[in-house]
Amino acid sequence: MSRPAHRATGLLAVAALTFAGAALAQRQAPAVRQGGIVLQSATLTLPDDKAAFPEGAAGELVANNCTGCHSAEMILNQPQLGAKWKATVEKMRTAYHAPIAPEDDAAIVAALTAIEAGHRGS
Amino acid sequence: MIDLTARIERRRALSLLAAGGAGLAAAPLWAQALVDLHLPGGNGARPLVTDFPGKGPMILQRSRAPLLETPMSAFDGQVFTPNDRFFVRWHYADIPTAVDVARFRLSVLGAVKKPIRLTLAELLAMPRVELAAINQCSGNSRGYFEPRVPGAQWGNGAIGNARWLGVRLKDVLDRAGIAPGAVQVRFSGLDAPPPDAPIFAKSLDLAHAMDGEVMIAFQMNGAQLPMLHGFPLRLIVPGWYSTYWVKALDRIEVLATPDTGYWMEKAYRIPATPGASVAPGATGFPTVPINRMGPRSFITNIADGARVTAQAPLELRGLAMGGASGVARVELSADGGKSWTPARLGPDQGKYGFRTWDAVTPALAPGEHGFAVRCTSAAGETQAFEPIWNPGGFMRNAIETVTVRAA
Numbered sequence: 001m002s003r004p005a006h007r008a009t010g011l012l013a014v015a016a017l018t019f020a021g022a023a024l025a026q027r028q029a030p031a032v033r034q035g036g037i038v039l040q041s042a043t044l045t046l047p048d049d050k051a052a053f054p055e056g057a058a059g060e061l062v063a064n065n066c067t068g069c070h071s072a073e074m075i076l077n078q079p080q081l082g083a084k085w086k087a088t089v090e091k092m093r094t095a096y097h098a099p100i101a102p103e104d105d106a107a108i109v110a111a112l113t114a115i116e117a118g119h120r121g122s
Numbered sequence: 123m124i125d126l127t128a129r130i131e132r133r134r135a136l137s138l139l140a141a142g143g144a145g146l147a148a149a150p151l152w153a154q155a156l157v158d159l160h161l162p163g164g165n166g167a168r169p170l171v172t173d174f175p176g177k178g179p180m181i182l183q184r185s186r187a188p189l190l191e192t193p194m195s196a197f198d199g200q201v202f203t204p205n206d207r208f209f210v211r212w213h214y215a216d217i218p219t220a221v222d223v224a225r226f227r228l229s230v231l232g233a234v235k236k237p238i239r240l241t242l243a244e245l246l247a248m249p250r251v252e253l254a255a256i257n258q259c260s261g262n263s264r265g266y267f268e269p270r271v272p273g274a275q276w277g278n279g280a281i282g283n284a285r286w287l288g289v290r291l292k293d294v295l296d297r298a299g300i301a302p303g304a305v306q307v308r309f310s311g312l313d314a315p316p317p318d319a320p321i322f323a324k325s326l327d328l329a330h331a332m333d334g335e336v337m338i339a340f341q342m343n344g345a346q347l348p349m350l351h352g353f354p355l356r357l358i359v360p361g362w363y364s365t366y367w368v369k370a371l372d373r374i375e376v377l378a379t380p381d382t383g384y385w386m387e388k389a390y391r392i393p394a395t396p397g398a399s400v401a402p403g404a405t406g407f408p409t410v411p412i413n414r415m416g417p418r419s420f421i422t423n424i425a426d427g428a429r430v431t432a433q434a435p436l437e438l439r440g441l442a443m444g445g446a447s448g449v450a451r452v453e454l455s456a457d458g459g460k461s462w463t464p465a466r467l468g469p470d471q472g473k474y475g476f477r478t479w480d481a482v483t484p485a486l487a488p489g490e491h492g493f494a495v496r497c498t499s500a501a502g503e504t505q506a507f508e509p510i511w512n513p514g515g516f517m518r519n520a521i522e523t524v525t526v527r528a529a
Contacts, residue, residue: 032223034246037287039340044219044349047173049185050153069215069316071185079163079270088272095384097318119165 051076054118058111065100065108066092075112076119085112157181157193159277160426161265166277176348178206183274187212188350192279197441198422201468201476202254203282205343210350211259211280211364213322218312218370221353228294228338228355232308232375235299242340242354248289251337253360254475256283256443260363260390260412264515269402271515278420278522283441283476286358288339292332294374300328306377307331309357311370320384324366325377326359335360338371360474361446363412363517365390386411391514398517399510412516415445417505419452419479419497421524432488432528438465439480444499445519448473454481455494459507459521462496473500486528494523 031040049071053059066075069092081088086109092098100108153169159181160166171182174190183189190210197203223242231237259280264273274280295307310323330336337358340347347353352369359366365385381387391409392398400407419442430436442452448470453462468478483493496505509520 030222030224032242032246034243035250037246037341039223039242039246039346039354041223042221042346042349042353044175044217046175046188046217046219047171047185050169050171050182051185069319070187073182073184074274077165077168077183077275078272079161079165079265079275081272084272095320095388096316098316 053115058114061108061111062115065098065104069096069098075115078116080116082113082116083109085109085116153182155179159265159275161270161275161277162268163270166265166275174210174350176206176350177210178204180207180210181277181279183276187215187217189274189276190350191276192282194277194279194420194422194425197279197420199439199478201441201471201478202284202343205284205345205348205351208257208282208284208342208351209259209280211274212313212369214313214315214319216314216316218349218353221312221349221370223354226354226372228372228374230294230298230374230376233301233304233378234295234376235301238298240294240297245289245294245338245340245355248293250287251290252285252287253335253337253358254283254285254472255358255360256281256415256475257358257364257367258282258415260365260516261514263518266509266518266520267511267515268509269511271513273515280364281418283443284343285341286337286339286356287341287344288337288355288358290334291336291338291357291374292334294338295332295376298376300332300376301378303378304328304376305379306381308375308377308381308383309366309368309371310373310375311352311368312372313370322368323375323381323383323385324368324390325381325383325386326366328376330359361414363390363415365412390516392516393512397510398512400512402511415443416517416519417445417449417497417499417503418443418519419495419505420522421493421495424493424524424526426524428524428526430486430526430528433485435485436483436491436526436528437480438483438493438495439478440495441476442467442479442495442497443476444473444497444501445503446474447499447501447503449477450498450500450502452477452479452495452497455496456483456491458492459494465495486526488528490525490527492523492525494521496521 029041051072093100155170168181170179181191192209196207227239262280265275306325308325339358355371357368390412392412393400394408394410421440423439452465465479465481498504505521507521
């Protein structure tokens, strides 16, 4: 399914306002007013990813294959999955088209399991 | 005032107290503190962070795409969850970061007599409706499933109640005119999937979409929707799980055939069994899209494992919800469910919202006391002790028990 064509025009990066500072942006942000309601153009600046995988080959492999779409906490916060990580890796490929080569699955599952064990201190 | 005298044995009490007393690893520099959600089997420590725009202290479940959980203490004493403490859940990392109100359009297309593209000014000029309604993630409390299941490992805080101001979905659909043969209506927003992944879109049956209750909100608790909550427009589906409450809604597509997209046909499915429950490990059962919420109730002023003063009464208070109907009653038990005593209910702000409740115990004897709270909905559904299980980790609504040590 493709994105609706109007999406690009519905979004406007108000970069100039960001540079002008929050107070100025507050005054200048375009607004729509009607019937006592004001809706004001808005921007969102998200914080950087926080958690990281442990250093080493396992962490690098998982970071390279998994963190294009989501930050590390999604993996680090899971319960002990062990071999069940395989189903999750497959779901990421089949449902979300994550660019993970099937021949890499075994190594990725092993890395996830190693990270999981280390993360728990067990 | 209620009578809660008996002392109960609690199977998990000692281990929980031990976990609470053991202390957590030091919080990282960027975290305000660590919160332990006491998930079964462990790995329940989460940082409390304050650096998401417009947010107070939130439990960080995931930085990108953001998953932010409301700490239970933030619910205490109020029916409405403040915007700066309301939980946040996005599926894909590419969430809208800028919206120009002058250029934004809401499209209504598909099986309609006349496709339309509405400006925000046009929407603001339509008749308005206001509604208190609970927005709860389908997977709220997933972290408490036993056996555990993969997914966002929420505690109980992927839920909130707000006053939503907007227009009826029915009125918007009527402006386009439903074409003969239409069966469903599909909703999607400004968030974008990774390459080749399915766009996040959810559908309601036409009759539901036209029921006059489903609405398109532009205000949340008296303010424009924060960006993290779907500015400028969000679909509100009262009584139904949050997955249908599409954020940054910009596209409404009337369908002549049922939605076969991933997010309806594969994701957010529950067993078509009583209570949406199956035996752990079961396969091959029929499923249906997740839909209505059931009753829940929470104690918000006392944390599990808290130490309280002995020989003194204890005030208990919290929140309750009926789900797709109102709250009929809230009851407390101090004897593990052998006997129940009604709590006092706060003002009714609408059947789809939270209801506050409170109760005062008699003086507590020294030792452990467990207090269980349960809600019965206006539709007659009552929370049970026995939790449900399903592989998606959806719809948990078991009775919550808080154990305190009086000394």
